[in-house]
Amino acid sequence: MSDSAFGLGRTELHDLYRALCVTRAAEERLELLQKQGHVTGGVYRCLGQEAGAVGAAFALRRRTDGTGDMLCHTIRAAGALFLFGGELIDYFRQYMAKGTGPTRGREANVHWFDFDKGFVGPVSPLGTMIEIMAGMTLSFRLRGEERIGMVFYGDGASSTGAWHEGLNFAAVQRCPMILMVENNQWAFSTPTSKNTRVSSFTEKGPGYGIGAESVDGTDVLAVFDAVRRAANLVRSGEGTRMVELKYFRRRGHAQHDPQDYVDPAEIRKWEKKDPLDLYRARLLEKEWASEAELVAIEQDAFDSCRVAAEEAIGEPYPDGPDAVTDVYTDVSTPHPWTRADSPDPTLA
Ligand SMILES: Cc1ncc(C[n+]2csc(CCOP(=O)(O)OP(=O)(O)O)c2C)c(N)n1
Ligand SMILES: [Mg+2]
Structure with a gap:
């Protein structure tokens, strides 16, 4: 590991630390909100993984007018979302399903977007965002724009069909995109050894004809450096690249998962590598x-x-009727589950 500051000035070095602290503090607050009964769904922490998302997003061009790089975060990459201008209050509104939140209470998690700021929320079927980001970044290339995209995915997601198809398409089309593999060694209760026989996901890169690099995901400067190099190559026309973040999921898949299938000694070992x-x-x-x-x-x-x-706690939940706004084009037509008459059994 180099001892240089990778060309970063004092202010930027502090900004990196601030982004790490905000990520940690936001998740700790979320845990508290969940204990207090304010959180509607699950709480998914990235404890021990903060440096991966922060270091990677810090290496991209962040703008607020729709001209910057594009990022697709995951539940473990909230730090990247914040760096791209995702507001803390919106993050809390989402988890509390408030009507004031970006998805107006329809989704209680990180599936929200802001195209001007350059972040697109993930879609839930694992792997599919690679295909979507491939399409978005292909448009950057075809329009001759200097923008690139970044998509995060876990080790488990990398065994889905969509992951392989999306990556192959991106590689062939030289889509200006970086695939960040969040190798935290677990996919829910499945260890990485049951997901793949390779010891590093970088071994998959050559199979698609793309460059790949593995980096210590607990070292924010090492991540920043690796991703900045990858971004320069991608931006200069090389096309898709992969960066693997190596670290460990120190909590269960979500707070309701006691992770009793994980060796406690392993968790203690990784606590010593807190980013x-x-x-x-x-x-x-x-x-x-x-x-x-x-x-x-x-x-x-x-x-x-x-x-x-x-502030978010004090805000209202959505009005019931709002649940169907933007879902159907003709809201005057009763929806199937609200109609008074019984369904026609002959149509079953
Ligand atoms: C195609 C698909 N299969 C299963 C799921 C359910 N699921 C959501 S997250 C997850 C585990 C993902 O593990 P990994 O990709 O390693 O990411 P991590 O949770 O470790 O960050 C699973 C199985 C899903 N969303 N999509
Ligand atoms: Mg994982």
Whole structure:
């Protein structure tokens, strides 16, 4: 691991730490909200994986006018979403299914988008976002735009048909896109060894004719450096590349999963490689930040999450009828499940 700051100035080095702290604080707040009964669905944490999403998104061109790079996050890549301008309050609104949230309570998770800011929420069937991002980035190439796309996917998702088809299409079409493989060693209760026989997902790259690199996903600067190199190649016309993030899912698939199928010693081992602790120590050791500066960043991350969550708590849930707005073109027609008469049994 290089000791350089990869051309980043003090402010950017602090911004990276801020993004890590915001991700951690947002998820800790979410856990609290869930215990208080405010969260409608599951809470999926990226504990130990924060540096992957943050380092990768930091290496992209972030704009707010629809001209920047495009990112597709996952439940484990909230840090990338925040860096791309996803508002904390919207994140909390989503998880609490508030009517004020981006999906107006229809979805209680990270499936939301903002094309101007450059993030598209994932679609749930694993692997399919590669196909969608391939299409989006193909349009960038055909229009001669300098934009690139990034799509995150877990190790488990990489065994789906859509993953393979999408990646092959992207490779053949030289779509300007980076596929980030979030190899956290588990797909729900399935270990990576039962998903693939390769020891690194980078081994799959040559099969599609694309370049691939593996990086320590707990080291935010190493991730940033690897992704910036990949982005330069992709932007200069090489086409699709893959970057594998190696780390460990330190919590269950979601908070309701006790992960009793994971060896506790393994979790303890990875706790020693906590990405925030590692980067914090490096910032101090290299004198890129003072203790007071770091404490101020941590406090600010904590406060902004608390304030955003408290504001979202006070907001209303959606009105019932809004559930069908934008779903049917003709809302005056009664929907099948609301009609008073019984369905015609002869049509069954
Ligand atoms: C095609 C498909 N199969 C199953 C699921 C249900 N599912 C959602 S997340 C998940 C585990 C994904 O594991 P991985 O890709 O390793 O990502 P991680 O949760 O570890 O970040 C599963 C099986 C789904 N959404 N889509
Ligand atoms: Mg996984």
